[in-house]
Amino acid sequence: MAPATRLSAYFPVEVLHALDRGRCGEPFEWLGPHRHGDHWYVATVAHGAAAVEVICPPDGDVWPAQRLAEGVFAASLPHRPDDYRLRIEWPTGKKIINDPYAFGTLLTEGTLHAFRAGELSHPGDILGAHVVHLNNVSGVHFSVWAPNARRVSVVGDFNEWDGRRHVMRRHDHEGLWEIFIPGLKAGALYKFELLDHNGHLLPLKADPFARRAELPPATASVVAAPLSVNWHDASWMAHRASVDHQRLPISIYEVHVTSWQWDEHGLPFDWNALATRLIPYVQAQGFTHIELLPISEYPFGGSWGYQPIAMYAPTARMGSPDAFARFVDSCHVAGIGVIIDWVSAHFPSDEHGLRDFDGTKLYEHSDPREGVHQDWDTLIYNYGRHEVRQYLLGSAVHWMRHFHVDGLRVDAVASMLYRDYSRSEGEWIPNKHGGRENLEAIAFLQALNTTVAREQSGVLVIAEESTAWPGVTRNAAEGGLGFSYKWNMGWMHDSLGYMQRDPLYRRHHHHDLTFGLAYAYSEAFVLPLSHDEVVHGKGSLIARMPGDRWQKFANLRAYFGFMWTHPGKKLLFMGGEFAQHREWHHDRSLDWHLLEDPMHRGMHKLVGDLNQLLVHEPALHRCDCEPEGFQWVVGDDTHASVYAYLRYGGEGVAPILVVCNFTPEVRRGYRVGVPEGGAWREVCNTDSRHYGGSNLGNSGQVHADELGCRGQPYSLNLLLPPLATLILRPDRSEG
CATH class of the missing domain: 3.20.20.80 (Glycosidases)
Structure with missing residues (x-):
């Protein structure tokens, strides 16, 4: 056994001091197995340990380590320790571990080059914390980017959050740090402890690439196990990759x-x-x-x-x-x-x-x-x-x-x-x-x-x-x-602004609803009524509608009819589908009891029916992003605040006629041009009693007259319910 003075002589005083304080930026140059002249030694840092021994299988030779500093131990060996364990005596008992500093780098030159060039395709597969098996030893590999740190350590519940015990290996050119900690398992809590370039200790940092985190307000990262999921969505994934989503509902x-x-x-x-x-x-x-x-x-x-x-x-x-x-x-x-x-x-x-x-x-x-x-x-x-x-x-x-x-x-x-x-x-x-x-x-x-x-x-x-x-x-x-x-934030702003106005004054803002079609095909759009529209004092959708209770619901139903038939994909924030009255709050559940009220239940049914129409009527979705899919029939009736338009889905697809009456007046004998003769069926009427409306309409269908109107060869003589949207399609089954 080499005397303690000789072992300590292997370490420059400043290195030994840095190792002991956890301030050595290159610990792998000193810790683990190293040759010095004719001898080999194994050094480790184990603050709080009473004793450390090096065990060399297969014969089980034991080499006691000498304490070179408060937390630094080293054992001298007569031969290269190709395989060894550390037996550490802690106050709670002895523990045998693999030495983290006996393992080489896991970051290949190809990985380092790709990271350096910014071309690492899946950095989360490399950086962060990953359960791996190395030389038949299981553990966790940690890697983090911190190019300007003087030293980086992994700390956690496995090392008493002591930054002196698992100082990482530095890759200078990339600014990456790594270490493999044998025996560590998924579920361990950890953070990174860093010294800045001046040697100042920074607040403990969560792992930027962590794949699991502690439940807030706790802030540690958690070593994540590889996902273990039996997926059943192969057909979904294959279909997703093969379709044109712009032509889907x-x-x-x-x-x-x-x-x-x-x-x-x-x-x-x-x-x-x-x-x-x-x-x-x-x-x-x-x-x-x-x-x-x-x-x-x-x-x-x-x-x-x-x-x-x-x-x-x-x-x-x-x-x-x-x-x-x-x-x-x-x-x-x-x-x-x-x-x-x-x-x-x-x-x-x-x-x-x-x-x-x-x-x-x-x-x-x-x-x-x-x-x-x-x-x-x-x-x-x-x-x-x-x-x-x-x-x-x-x-x-x-x-x-x-x-x-x-x-x-x-x-x-x-x-x-x-x-x-x-x-x-x-x-x-x-x-x-x-x-x-x-x-x-x-x-x-x-x-x-x-x-x-x-x-x-x-x-x-x-x-x-x-x-x-x-x-x-x-x-x-x-x-x-x-x-x-x-x-489409412009559509959202204009249309909500229009709907909030008293119907008496909507005639002065008629083009708030038509303007969106001037740019509807400049981009592929989603029409959003999102969470941002029901917070910060804006009120809920239903609360922003004008009029008495009945009119508020009628306005919102008509608005949803307009939205679901307008070009663009749809988005609605939760609670809007049943007209939640209070403003959304992130610390409260939605007010599901409102569905006991027939008016709220009617709104809920309407949104479900509109979604069914969107899916089953190709004219309402196939040409959302193509100007051929929309045609104004009535876009300038400012006095009556009536809008009418056609939606097309391409050859062989039945067109859809949409007529919106945004006033509380019933309009009888309102003539609207259509491209086909025969019967046109009311596939949705937002004034239906099923939705809480007054149940005015056209008895389910109306026959087109051979009377041209607004450039269309046929026309319908319609009854327009108050504050309502009608959706009609030709009944081609008669032909």
């Missing part, structure tokens, strides 16, 4: 999962309960998709998920990642697509998150004129760094590859596109050409949509973009942003 039910419905104990449902409650509900209501407000882990419930902190981890509020995957699978089996809101515009400033991650502005910009969202007091991603783009692109694809989600709705795109978004003069920095466009964000969004289209055929990427930015849904190769759809 799409009606989206937007859901905030923790406030949709609560159990008998006043608690939100988890994913398993939602699968048994939400999916049948959506299926019965006829929606084709569910859109979930952000489910990436987020610390503050009041952000509704729009300030995420773990872009690869489903929130622990709803259960495990496996449970979320099973929820998506169940949706697909039921014929329902799943869209998730995804936030790449900003991130929160919580100290355990990405802010100043390695002591520098790593994920964000250093200048607050570029890096701080003044509206939300959040931080803006630096899209000019390829590592940041890689992180975000990897997140987007991660949800599709691993959880089979059918679409991303990208939040706050407008704030990404403009450097002066919500900023006054002098509060923003122009781009290199002196303009206001955020060129780096534009390139990122184009890369996002190109990547998704290449890797995940049939997946939708939808932009919440509120300005007139050109080409949001034009192919990125042609200079567009490449989104599948854009939320």
Whole structure:
């Protein structure tokens, strides 16, 4: 046995001191097995241990380690220890472990090169925490990007949160750090402990690539097991990749999962309960998709998920990642697509998150004129760094590859596109050409949509973009942003503004409803009545309608009839389908008791019937994105506030006539031109008694007269119910 003085002589004093304090930036150069002259030694750090021994199988030779500093132990061996264990005597007892510093790097040169170039296709498969088997030893491999840190450690419940015990290996050129910790299992809590470039200790950081997180308000990352899900959606996935979604009916039910419905104990449902409650509900209501407000882990419930902190981890509020995957699978089996809101515009400033991650502005910009969202007091991603783009692109694809989600709705795109978004003069920095466009964000969004289209055929990427930015849904190769759809915020603003007016004054704002058709085909649109329209004092949809109680319901029914027949895919936030009266609040369940009221129940039935019509009438969806699919019949009757239009679905498809009367007056003998003779059947009348209306109409059908009207060869003599929308189609069965 080599004397202690000789072993300590192997270590420069400053190195031994750094190892003991956990401040050595290159621990693999000193810890683990090393040769020194004719001898080998094994060194380890074990603060709080009473003794350390090195055990060498197969003979079981035991080599006691000497304490070189308070927490540093080393044992001298006469030969190379090709296979050994550490037996450590802790106050709680002895424990035999594999030495983390006996293992080499798991990051190959190809991986390092791809990361360095920003070309790592699936960074979440490499970075973060992954359960692996190495040399027949199971454990967890950790890797994190922190190029400006002096030292990075993994800390957790497995090492008493002691940053001196698992200091990571540094890859200088890439700024990546890694370590394999043998014996560690899924479920372990962990964070990263970093020293900045000046050696100052930073707040503990959650893993940016964590695939599971602790239940808030706790903030640790959790080692995730590989997903274990028996998928049953192969036919769904194959069909999704083969169809043209623009020619399909799409009606989206937007859901905030923790406030949709609560159990008998006043608690939100988890994913398993939602699968048994939400999916049948959506299926019965006829929606084709569910859109979930952000489910990436987020610390503050009041952000509704729009300030995420773990872009690869489903929130622990709803259960495990496996449970979320099973929820998506169940949706697909039921014929329902799943869209998730995804936030790449900003991130929160919580100290355990990405802010100043390695002591520098790593994920964000250093200048607050570029890096701080003044509206939300959040931080803006630096899209000019390829590592940041890689992180975000990897997140987007991660949800599709691993959880089979059918679409991303990208939040706050407008704030990404403009450097002066919500900023006054002098509060923003122009781009290199002196303009206001955020060129780096534009390139990122184009890369996002190109990547998704290449890797995940049939997946939708939808932009919440509120300005007139050109080409949001034009192919990125042609200079567009490449989104599948854009939320039509202009239509939402104009139409809601119109509906809120007293019918007496609507004649002065008639073109608020017709203007949307002037640009309806400039993009592929989703018509949204989203969560944003029922919060912050705006009131619910039903509360914003004018008139007495009956008129409020009639107005909203007529509005839904207009919306469901207007070109564009549909989106409705939860509660709107049964006319919830109070404003939505994220900490309360929806008011399901309202369905005991016939008026609310009638609204609920109407939305379900409109969804059925949307699906079963090709004219209402096939040409949503083609101007040939729409024709005005009456667009200028400002005095009566009546609108009439035709929807077409292509050759061989029966047209649909829509007539809206947005006044409380009954209009008899109102003549509307149609392209076909014979009987036209009322397939929906929002004034029906089934929906809570006055039950006025045209007895179910009306015959076309051979009397031309407004350029059409035939016409219908209609009774228009008050505050109602009529939907008619020719009854071709008579021919």
